[in-house]
Amino acid sequence: MLQEKTINEELLEQSREALKNAGNRNIEIAGSASEEMRIVYEADDFSVSASGKNLRLGIRTLQDHRLGFVSTNSTSNAAIAEAVEESYSMARLSPPSEHYGFAEPGPNHVAGQEFINEDSQLPHMSEQELVDVADRVIAAARNDPRIRLDRVEVALVRDTRSLLNSHGIELSMRRSYVTWSAMGMARDGEQVTSFDYDGGVAFRIPEIEERIQTSMGRFRESVLGSLNPRPGRSYQGPVLLHPSLVRQFLLGTIAYNANGKNQQDGVSTWNGKQGSPVTSPGINIYEDPLDASRPETFLPFDREGLLTGKHSLVEDGKLSFTGHNIYSARRAGEKPTGNASGGASGTPGVGFTNVKIELDGLETEALESLMKRLNHGLLIKRFSGNADPSSGHFSGVAKNSYWIENGSIAHPVQEIMVAGNLFQLMQQLVAGTDIDYEIMGGSRAPYLIVDGLNVTAG
Template identity: 25%
Template sequence: MSSPEPATPADDILPSLIEHALKAGADAAEAILSEREALSVGVRNSALEEVEREESRDLSLRVFVGRRQAVVSSSSLSADARRRLVERAVAMAALAPEDPFGGLADASDLAVGPFPDLDLHDATERSPEALEATARATEAAALAIAGVSRSEGADAAWSRGRWRLVTSEGFDAARQHSRFSLSASVIAEKDGVMERAGEGRAVRHLSDLIGPGDLGRRVGERAAAKIGARKIGSTTAPVIFENRIAAALLSPLLGAVSGPSVARGTSFLKDRLGQRVLPEGVSLLDDPFRPRGLGSTPFDDEGVRVAARAIVEDGVIATWLLNTASARQLGLRSTGHGARGSAGPAGVSVHNAHLTPGRNDLAGLMAQADRGLLVTGMFGPSLNANTGDWSAGVNGFWFEGGDIVHPVSEVTVAGNLTDLYARLVPGADLEFHDALNSPSLLFDAVAIAGK
């Protein structure tokens, strides 16, 4: 997401594309021009592994013929390509099935400028040499940790982009953003047993990016700490999900309050609007206006106004996440959560969401639980969206008396999310690194499948 940017030479394309689509038989149309420039450099075990550069422009046209719609995209901006784009889109829409809830966003729902400056663009350009040096420094810091045997790669990247939306309803606005990222993954080894750890960070401004030495050391230390991991017997015990991965427990909640899921009846929370799903005092908040936020935006991908709001307030579901189509199907108004790529109609996406923190830091949660499993890695989560039954493979550490005893691997945790959400205890260690953030989460009794 991004803040407004001055016009570019390609900007006159979109209004003319809308005009030609209407003349060709469309009743309504919207056009998107997405421009992106990116550079990524990767190293592995002190050797340069890859350099990737991208410069792209993608043009997308969505048209409606009555309640029938079609979306066509092209990477060419030539006059001939635009003509074919209009012809194909209108022809496809005429043959598409009717969607009684289709259509552009209502004019009364559209965002109106001037839009706030969310500080999402840093004009700094990183050279291949600078990115390579950063990646090498990250990897070197990780490899310097005792027990780390080799690297699976370190990557440093920079990108910037611009996105403009024009609709036949009169919406016309652009936004721009930058992104700087750093990631690394390494292997620690002892007696032929390997343990992996990795982490990545991304920010809007280079000055906010974690230093390569800091990231490298953290990755190396996490890998080394896993040496000697063992299985544990199957049991039911308290489980704490570290803040780095705790947001993965909240993603199914966002999916379950997504308007399209509720409208289709494929949500385990479809009948719970206005009902308690989290403990009293716990809220899930969404703020599209957070400065430099990875999910910040002055308007959604349908041009609809956005607002800071509680998704779950004091434990109670306060709203569904709605785009235009799902809002119409449910007899509601869009909440400004429409999300679009270059192909297909709009889906739904959160902006900057976070769970409100609690009182205890991670050590405090471990002391509160006394004994149990601290989860620091998760893989292969499985969810039954209709029932909320959930499971995931995890690794981490067994703790007793609030202190870590030994690392744990190859175990599975499982439960019903409706039940788990009702009993979660948030920690105080909330950090803002992604578009969805959470403090560490404690659950008092979770089924653990081990040896």
């Protein structure tokens, strides 16, 4: 059973201690803490481990427009006081910038507000109950004798994060969940697939069984579906992207380039392109960190203590939003957007949470109809290689993928080279499924036909 003071209370106590040591000086304390019990199944044997309270404070200080930062997991009062002074010492040595600053409480800020996402029973699961979950994952993963499991992990996790600063912000959140993953392959005679993996997460005890069956069903389908692969064919043209590739290629590229810091640093070419087309018409892409149906991505406040919100990154195919933290916003002459990212181990970056795509202006249909539309070509599930979101160029190997012939899956395909440009790909979206599909971790996305790829068979 996980022990409790709680870790949230302990984290807040230590953060307040750091705040007290700053006196009337500018300071921000980002805190994180976690504890877990983990079950590992490997080589037909179980092992159990339990972590202590892993607490960390990220202390940012500001003095004469100079910024200092120290991250520490030493949590005695003396160590915290020393870390605070070390951060101010670092600030005195750093170059000044008028763009540095800490968050001010907004009209909806409630000092001391705690956001809680916990099943009342889940944090108190016993070791045996967690082993039972592992048994269920194993049984669901290998209910076909051709499946060989290499490793299964199940963990009961409680984590918390907090943000305090000298301007009066004090916010915290805590959550508890069970997470699991399975890695393995399939073997049929002399045929052996490459390793594959899948997993899931549950925040409520009644959800665990259904989510195990869903995630391990995907795992079985993937490894068994990779048996007896045959060569594909070389061509240039459309492919069908699996939802995991839609998230990696499309949503990942959008999030990288709609990042204000990346635009200012010159690693994104989208600076000043608000209102310009970046995808095919009719595509809407947004982030929703407050989506209650996705507790694994629920994020009520950002790395700097600003409250988060839903933002439309792309509207009707055009760039409509640029995310900022305080520094990048001031540098751009804009207001921060609540998109400061990161944790207690480093200074804030810029990022997006729970990014989704809607195909409002694109033709959509059932997956079977979408494959008939493609008629023949490659369905890419996994990509291993280089993908540069700055230039858009990508080149690598399609793995765990399938060849479509006469509008249906004909056979798994041997590893095959694919290459193209992500920016061009986003402008050549042909059609998608009329529903989203869940992938590992609970994320969802549609299947998409995209044009303009080079496929090279060995």
